Amino acid sequence: MIRVLVADDHALVRGALVALLNLEADIEVVAEASDGSPVLAAVLEHRVDVCLLDIQMPVMDGIEATARVRAGAPTCRVLMVTTFGRTGYLRRSLEAGASGFVVKDTPAAELAEAIRRVHAGLRVVDPQLAAESLAEGGNPLTAREREVLGLARDGLPIAAIASAVHLTSGTVRNHLSAAIGKTGAGNRIEAARTAADRGWL
Template sequence: MTISVMLADDQALVRGALAALLDLETDLHVVAEVGRGDEVVEAALKEQPDVVLMDVEMPGMDGIAATAALKAQLPGVHVLIVTTFGRPGYLRRGLQAGADGFVVKDTPARELANAVRRVHQGLRVVDPALATDSLVAGESPLTERETQVLRSALDGGTVADIAREHFLSEGTVRNHLSSAIGKTGARTRAEAARIAVDNGWL
């Protein structure tokens, strides 16, 4: 039986390399490739792949949000997140979004092919080092609103900009930023955002 695979990655060279490697396997066949997160659902509805290899950082929509959207439309599709960024928070959020597996891009080709087969069988595949890091790091300490505000701050928004974007008062935004700074042990909101990014909380 051939397992049909779709690739979602914004780097054309990476997509090409993955497609070439997977097509060397007699039981795996790449049926579609997309370079944006907001193209995932449409392409999957059209091609009906068995497994989607999903990058995290893509334009249009990140891979974690795309995984949740895909699972809502096609719950039977298996998603294997394959990312350069092995951040514990990404792993936790990816699994919460419905991903069936999570590996990093330096995984050897044979192991990646086996990971595709295993998630297709309904098994969960997680990079062991990442799983350990995720347990050590624990859940994000940030509330949903603190996460939103910090993400906007990361994009360079002023307090006034963030307040307008989220329909909050400037005082409320400052409170959320202050709380996020305290929870991350940072000194500034820029440092808090960097810490949150490094842990995969944003």
């Protein structure tokens, strides 16, 4: 029996996934979560084999939860199941240690098979997304550019961003300028939106 945890902040989606997976003879959903923060503790408590994690969740997103699970319970596999089939999310998920990445409109039988494959140590990635990711290349933003762009997206002025990241205002402007150039945007708000749409933030 493959012991599964489902984490999704939408109760209806989570409930539907749980109901569908529990129809499979070899899969049992043993834990649920509405965000990423309790996932590792639940994995350890319920001896979870495979986590199904949404990406965009409150408190802690699925990518951070993936990294924590892989560090704290290395034998547990992670399969990302998301509405947002973005190449940036795919790359960040795999970098965090996810074994698979599928979108939520995947048929139930295919999702169950993806769980089996991930449990067996294989990698499962939505083929269209994999092709797009190869064509597009990696995330061009540095960690610091992502950080300041994320704060700029929230509407913070330069001085407040500088204070939050312990840099000078001039250095923050340089990072924002570089990010604007890399995203092909006209300003920092547009750059943040473009980066978020591509899954780079």
